[in-house]
Amino acid sequence: MKNKNVLLIEDNIELQKLISNFLKSYNYECFVFSEPLEALDEFNTNHNKYSIIILDLGLPHMDGFDLFKKLKEIKNIPIIISTARDDIGNKIHGFELGADDYLSKPYEPRELVLRIDATLNRYKKNDEIQINDLLIDLEKKRVFLDNQEIEFTKIESEIFFMFVNNANKVVSREDILNQTSLKSDTKNRTIDTHVSNIRFKINDSKETNYIKSVWGIGYKFINDN
16 A cells, blocks of 8 residues: 555644544545644654645744745655635745645645645656555665665665566566676575565565565566555
């Protein structure tokens, strides 16, 4: 199941509950903050936990646009502005800063869900993949489990990203030997050892089952997102 964690920064308690409960009915987990500094601290610590931010502009102690810029400095994450500021000047400024959408209050919660879905679908084309508790950065070739970076050896990293780049396809042992640093080693048991180490590091289990062995051929990395 893909990451559907939403960081909601909204100081209207009634609206917080309305949005949070509605998103939950669509399988989104909503984490709510009223104070900008608390939200910023949370995001700075756990930014890989979230897939999208819903941001109000009229917040206490900090303007929403200033908070927007600070959040984007931590991570380029999709942000939907949810605000009562419906004038064209604020909308233009929001989009100039990089807002993915701008929703003027009042609005129907269902519209928010549709806009979240549409925004996340666009972001599927970027260089990050979220699978359960795994965050895979394809560009930087970094992998995080529960927000902690996994330390792969050079060969483990080559094999893992070969699997990821061929998700849901069978990767043969011959391909692994020919396309990684293992090409000079013809012992399949060596491949098995490296794959076993990868499985351990990414917490592969019966519940997640990221890497499947294909008898007599090789392996298949499963991505159901």
